[in-house]
Amino acid sequence: MAVNIKEIFGSMVFNDPVMKERLPKDIYKALKKTMKNGTHLELDVANVVASAMKDWAIEKGATHFTHWFQPMTGVTAEKHDSFIVPDGEGCAIMEFSGKALVKGEPDASSFPSGGLRSTFEARGYTAWDPTSYAFIKDKTLYIPTAFCSYSGEALDKKTPLLRSMQALNKQALRVLKLFGVTDAKRVVSSVGPEQEYFLIDRSVYLKRPDLIYCGRTLFGARPPKGQEMEDHYFGAIKQRVSAFMRELDEELWKLGIYAKTEHNEVAPAQHELAPIYSESNIATDHNQLVMELMKKVALKHDLVCLLHEKPFAGVNGSGKHINWSISTDTGINLLEPGDTPFENAQFLLFLVAVIKAIDDYQDLLRVSVASAGNDHRLGANEAPPAIVSVFLGEELTEILTALENDTLYAGKGKTLMEIGATVLPHFPKDTTDRNRTSPFAFTGNKFEFRMLGSAFSIAGPIIVLNTIVADVLGQFADILENSTDFKADLSKLIKKTITDHKRIIFNGNGYDAAWVKEAEQRGLSNLKTTPEALPAFVAPKSVEMFTRHNVFSEHEIHSRYDILLENYSKTINIEALTMIDMVNKQVIPAVLDYQRELAELVLRKKSISSDLPVGLEEDLLNRIAKLSECLKNRLDNLSQQTIAVREIKDNLEMAKAYREKVFMAMSELRMIVDELETLVSSKHWNIPTYAEILNSVV
Numbered sequence: 001m002a003v004n005i006k007e008i009f010g011s012m013v014f015n016d017p018v019m020k021e022r023l024p025k026d027i028y029k030a031l032k033k034t035m036k037n038g039t040h041l042e043l044d045v046a047n048v049v050a051s052a053m054k055d056w057a058i059e060k061g062a063t064h065f066t067h068w069f070q071p072m073t074g075v076t077a078e079k080h081d082s083f084i085v086p087d088g089e090g091c092a093i094m095e096f097s098g099k100a101l102v103k104g105e106p107d108a109s110s111f112p113s114g115g116l117r118s119t120f121e122a123r124g125y126t127a128w129d130p131t132s133y134a135f136i137k138d139k140t141l142y143i144p145t146a147f148c149s150y151s152g153e154a155l156d157k158k159t160p161l162l163r164s165m166q167a168l169n170k171q172a173l174r175v176l177k178l179f180g181v182t183d184a185k186r187v188v189s190s191v192g193p194e195q196e197y198f199l200i201d202r203s204v205y206l207k208r209p210d211l212i213y214c215g216r217t218l219f220g221a222r223p224p225k226g227q228e229m230e231d232h233y234f235g236a237i238k239q240r241v242s243a244f245m246r247e248l249d250e251e252l253w254k255l256g257i258y259a260k261t262e263h264n265e266v267a268p269a270q271h272e273l274a275p276i277y278s279e280s281n282i283a284t285d286h287n288q289l290v291m292e293l294m295k296k297v298a299l300k301h302d303l304v305c306l307l308h309e310k311p312f313a314g315v316n317g318s319g320k321h322i323n324w325s326i327s328t329d330t331g332i333n334l335l336e337p338g339d340t341p342f343e344n345a346q347f348l349l350f351l352v353a354v355i356k357a358i359d360d361y362q363d364l365l366r367v368s369v370a371s372a373g374n375d376h377r378l379g380a381n382e383a384p385p386a387i388v389s390v391f392l393g394e395e396l397t398e399i400l401t402a403l404e405n406d407t408l409y410a411g412k413g414k415t416l417m418e419i420g421a422t423v424l425p426h427f428p429k430d431t432t433d434r435n436r437t438s439p440f441a442f443t444g445n446k447f448e449f450r451m452l453g454s455a456f457s458i459a460g461p462i463i464v465l466n467t468i469v470a471d472v473l474g475q476f477a478d479i480l481e482n483s484t485d486f487k488a489d490l491s492k493l494i495k496k497t498i499t500d501h502k503r504i505i506f507n508g509n510g511y512d513a514a515w516v517k518e519a520e521q522r523g524l525s526n527l528k529t530t531p532e533a534l535p536a537f538v539a540p541k542s543v544e545m546f547t548r549h550n551v552f553s554e555h556e557i558h559s560r561y562d563i564l565l566e567n568y569s570k571t572i573n574i575e576a577l578t579m580i581d582m583v584n585k586q587v588i589p590a591v592l593d594y595q596r597e598l599a600e601l602v603l604r605k606k607s608i609s610s611d612l613p614v615g616l617e618e619d620l621l622n623r624i625a626k627l628s629e630c631l632k633n634r635l636d637n638l639s640q641q642t643i644a645v646r647e648i649k650d651n652l653e654m655a656k657a658y659r660e661k662v663f664m665a666m667s668e669l670r671m672i673v674d675e676l677e678t679l680v681s682s683k684h685w686n687i688p689t690y691a692e693i694l695n696s697v698v
């Protein structure tokens, strides 16, 4: 059946056309003002909006509403209430008040708060974020909200995200004013997140407790055929997968999400979805919906969608690339080279501001992508390394070098590049040879941050990006606002910034071992694991920066730091316990059964005739028996480590011990199990193998 995109796109969203149609003019105007400027919404306005929203939702079949929020678990949360209100005469009417729209009080005491609420208020409340449209899903009206404690502390990912957008807006407008840009009233950051994922058949998934509890396989010998033939990347999409993609697209379109590109990725069973970019907070809400719907729609097709960063060892992991840019409400992308020398000078200032921000706060960017799952990816073969660097491309790098040194730029017929006097060449926006190994790449008019894990909420990395760039823009504005010779001081500032921060620019291969060495010589950090990275979040430099821009209070930073550490430890703990359980219940019985069978065969053959050769059975039995001993020792060791680590009181020390002791013990145990898998007959080995899982969708 043909899809009427005009009819379905945004059909489940209380968006601008719906508001215009259904709200009285003055109410519509008041709401738009709130949406644009973040001003307070009067209760009488909220009442009218709520009532119109309810009528619209009921017409679309909704019976319930929910305040939808993004607690620090990384996923979204919701509590459903029905619109039903008793009418006093034993019947019911459907009602929805402005108060219920604007504020909710979920019983949220079991969401992670890192101790924020225990010291203040036990309860939190949700407040409507009118900049993100309400929508209908599963017969429920969803109201996007921010989640705070009664003392105003953020308990979610959205509140600091909105604050970081405000910070960026404020500082970018200061800089624009210096360039005489006064028509722009607002500067926003936009994001287009590319989402990778795996699809496997539900039947194999259900036989793997590790996938069920941990989202990744804890065992699995390498399959005879992996991704080495590179025949999956952009290959023909299987029918089952394309049916899934089609349905997913339609569901996303209904919610006003511009799902655009769907293709196969490098690993077998791996795919990617990219929507068209939108403002940061909308993109964040939408990406949460994308992930949620991927899982849901997959199940309808008897598939399971794996969003974990590294579901299979030895096979490419899944990442998320966030394409990030900043633009004015007048439609100017500030990361796009302009047509006039003056516009170019403005572009260069914003460009070097980003470069300086990345260099100054590389550790914070690393923190923003740190998780137990992503540790498997960063630094592994396919992903960017844990070292943060910026790719600019040869051309732009040459231009910056020419500017820095007052030398001739060969690319433009040997011209002297002069800030504010020369026009930059337009950079190709989509060159095929562009560097895919760089963690942070300039791609013509935006930056692409590639270190995120596929399961991440994109809020964290965007908060960091927005705030660090706001911080540098603020520093620049401080200098230039006091200047008496703008052009000369601007030129000086750009040159100095290039000189001071060019160490972060790297156009080479990020996977190369030589880069690790060079990066060290350049003084760049290489924080390999989450426990190594996280302390940078609470370092004085970070606390000062975030508090300076009112994005996080010191207290909020510490609570988040604790949550991240606990999360890390809990993840490894669940993995370790799952591993122990699988070894006890699945691996050991299979290994013992097979040994018994082999031993019985040897005995039986010998009882028939001592001349019958038993070399094969005995040899196999011998190898498996030896491995079994090793299995026992390593299993015991893992069990002991998981018990010992619980004695540690300090959160950071505990996370470190999980990494250095428990995780190591898991890796050692895994080696033995994977070797046993290659020896034990498939009749006994009842855990689906990598080959079976990766080829489960036909």
Ligand code: ADP
Pocket (backbone or CB within 6 Å): 190, 191, 192, 193, 194, 274, 275, 276, 277, 323, 324, 325, 333, 430, 445, 446
């Ligand atoms: P790829 O990196 O795979 O080549 P594309 O170049 O198609 O992908 O773009 C990837 C994402 O970048 C898309 O979501 C797209 O909408 C987004 N994007 C394009 N321009 C911008 C921009 N100015 N700001 C933010 N995101 C953008």
Ligand code: MG
Pocket (backbone or CB within 6 Å): 194, 321, 448
């Ligand atoms: Mg990309």
